[in-house]
Amino acid sequence: MAKLDELIREIQNELGADFRYMNIVGADGLPIAGMNVVNVDTDAVAARYTLVVKLASKLAEKLNLGDVDDNLITVDNAYVLMEMLGDESYFVILGLSKAAPLGVARMLLKEYAGPIWDAIPR
Amino acid sequence: MATEIEKKEKLHEIESLTIYGLALGMWELFSDSSFATSRGIGEFLLTYIEAESGFDIEGDDPESIMKNIMHLLENEVGMAHDTKSKMEGDHAIISCKDCSFSRGTNALEADGVQPFYCPIYNMVTSAMRDRLNMRSRFVKRLWDEDTQVCTLDIQILD
Numbered sequence: 001m002a003k004l005d006e007l008i009r010e011i012q013n014e015l016g017a018d019f020r021y022m023n024i025v026g027a028d029g030l031p032i033a034g035m036n037v038v039n040v041d042t043d044a045v046a047a048r049y050t051l052v053v054k055l056a057s058k059l060a061e062k063l064n065l066g067d068v069d070d071n072l073i074t075v076d077n078a079y080v081l082m083e084m085l086g087d088e089s090y091f092v093i094l095g096l097s098k099a100a101p102l103g104v105a106r107m108l109l110k111e112y113a114g115p116i117w118d119a120i121p122r
Numbered sequence: 123m124a125t126e127i128e129k130k131e132k133l134h135e136i137e138s139l140t141i142y143g144l145a146l147g148m149w150e151l152f153s154d155s156s157f158a159t160s161r162g163i164g165e166f167l168l169t170y171i172e173a174e175s176g177f178d179i180e181g182d183d184p185e186s187i188m189k190n191i192m193h194l195l196e197n198e199v200g201m202a203h204d205t206k207s208k209m210e211g212d213h214a215i216i217s218c219k220d221c222s223f224s225r226g227t228n229a230l231e232a233d234g235v236q237p238f239y240c241p242i243y244n245m246v247t248s249a250m251r252d253r254l255n256m257r258s259r260f261v262k263r264l265w266d267e268d269t270q271v272c273t274l275d276i277q278i279l280d
Contacts, residue, residue, distance in 0.1 A: 044161070047159070054155040
């Protein structure tokens with residue numbers, strides 16, 4: 001998990017103050033690594049967003065839309081960006097401030113998706 | 123017109139079928155992500171059983187937590203008999219005989235549904251999380267038709 005923690009820290013450094021939390025989550029809703037700089041129950045966030053991610057995958061599959069890359073939820077004061085990893089048995093949840101540059105965040109997740117997938121113990 | 127006993131039996135069957143349908147529907151929609159609901163289900167059940175029994179589920183280690191929960195479920199609720207629990211390395215192994223959920227669980231398993239709804243699994247994993255700050259994941263369920271014993275294998279991650 002040390003490698004995963006290191007990768008998460010790198011992403012946090014890139015995003016600076018806009019970074020709120022990040023989890024690497026399995027398909028069963030269990031986070032295997034993560035970091036949060038705000039007071040949020042990231043386990044609960046991971047569990048609930050897992051259902052959203054699963055629904056998105058199901059939707060894409062049933063409608064023959066292709067593979068889901070990412071999923072964005074925008075609320076009043078934050079963004080939550082989810083990026084699928086590898087064979088979609090894991091995904092990333094990235095919590096961002098509303099001022100965060102989404103394009104940069106998306107680019108970072110895509111850049112780090114491969115190394116994160118490789119670092120997941122299986 | 124049905125007798126009161128027949129009505130209770132039919133009502134129990136309808137409740138069971140409703141749970142069956144919900145579990146099947148959830149699994150078809152979310153598959154293994156259905157386990158993401160385990161913590162919430164476990165919290166509800168723990169709150170209820172502690173209030174009803176007047177007994178707080180406490181413990182300094184997984185064995186104590188499991189033992190307390192299984193004691194309540196066997197002796198206060200009558201959910202199963204001859205319950206056993208132990209740690210094997212980082213795996214929690216729980217076995218129950220004649221569990222009231224076993225018929226439905228076997229039927230759901232035949233439809234490919236893993237026991238994300240199992241009250242015992244949910245209570246144990248939720249209690250581990252809240253009391254010991256230990257996360258866990260479902261590994262497998264074994265069913266012995268001859269002895270009517272169900273065994274859960276749960277991996278403790280922290």
